[in-house]
Amino acid sequence: MTTRVWRTAGPGRMTLLDEPLAGPEPGELLVRVLACGVCRTDLHVVDEDLPAHRAGVVPGHEVVGEVVAGGALGQRVGIAWLRGTCGECRYCRRGAENLCPRSIYTGWDADGGYAEYTTVPAAYAYQLPSGYTDVELAPLLCAGIIGYRALARADLPAGGRLGIYGFGASAHLAMQVALARGAVVHVLTRDERARTLAIDLGAASAGGAADEPPESLDSAILFAPVGDLVPPALAALDRGGTLAVAGIHLTDVPPLNYERELFYERQLRSVTANTRVDGREFLAFAQRHRLTVATTPYPLAEADRALADLAADRVHGAAVLVP
16 A cells, blocks of 8 residues: 655655555554645745655645554544653653754654655544644644744733734734634734735734734743734834734844843743643634634645645645645
């Protein structure tokens, strides 16, 4: 039996192959891929903005699949970015497994979901909420989970004012969590279609990426991988406000003006992966609150086009591959 897979083939390139299907290792599930989200992190892996951890890796870490070996046959499971941690270091012991120095990641250290079949350690597979299609579920497994963690890192007070910079797959899900908690949300993005989606989903305003929001912000999240947006986002914060940078990759941040952008106890925080607790909490939230998931499906054979469209900001919502 064979499986079709996309493998990285040097900076900015992938190749589509037919390979023999291998069984799962002990403790792993073999999963038939039903849908796989296309994340901007995949783009960074393929372009080698993130240093290659494994040559010829299969990208993809937002996988919805059906167990075919190693576990309960036919069970639908989710596979996300975090694939393994040591469980022994001081970070793991204190519940911060996302900071584990020996952590490994789906689609970077191990083959991911740009394929017809893939594997996952059973301890890192997620139970999925009901009421969503496979295509809708896929973006929840990174875009949703990371947005959920970024919202926590932004320290948004109850009923607070949140600014969201960039409005793609992760941002449109994080906004819905914030709105459900009573926040007022202002979206700032260069994409006109994204501004329209933001208003449709309940944003109080939607402006250009470097515009000033109509009121000062208690918290902000930078989803766009653009370091030039850090100074205006900090300047938009009220006293004591927090800016969380959600991406794994960010272009260089220009020099900051202390008085204008950091004084009055404004905070700048990064977001590093997620813990499994984050994932379970977010998916439980998605079970209780029906989220609107904007997606653009692509056939698996057109994964290269999906990445090109993502790089060129031609994707509405989240791109999702369907074998």
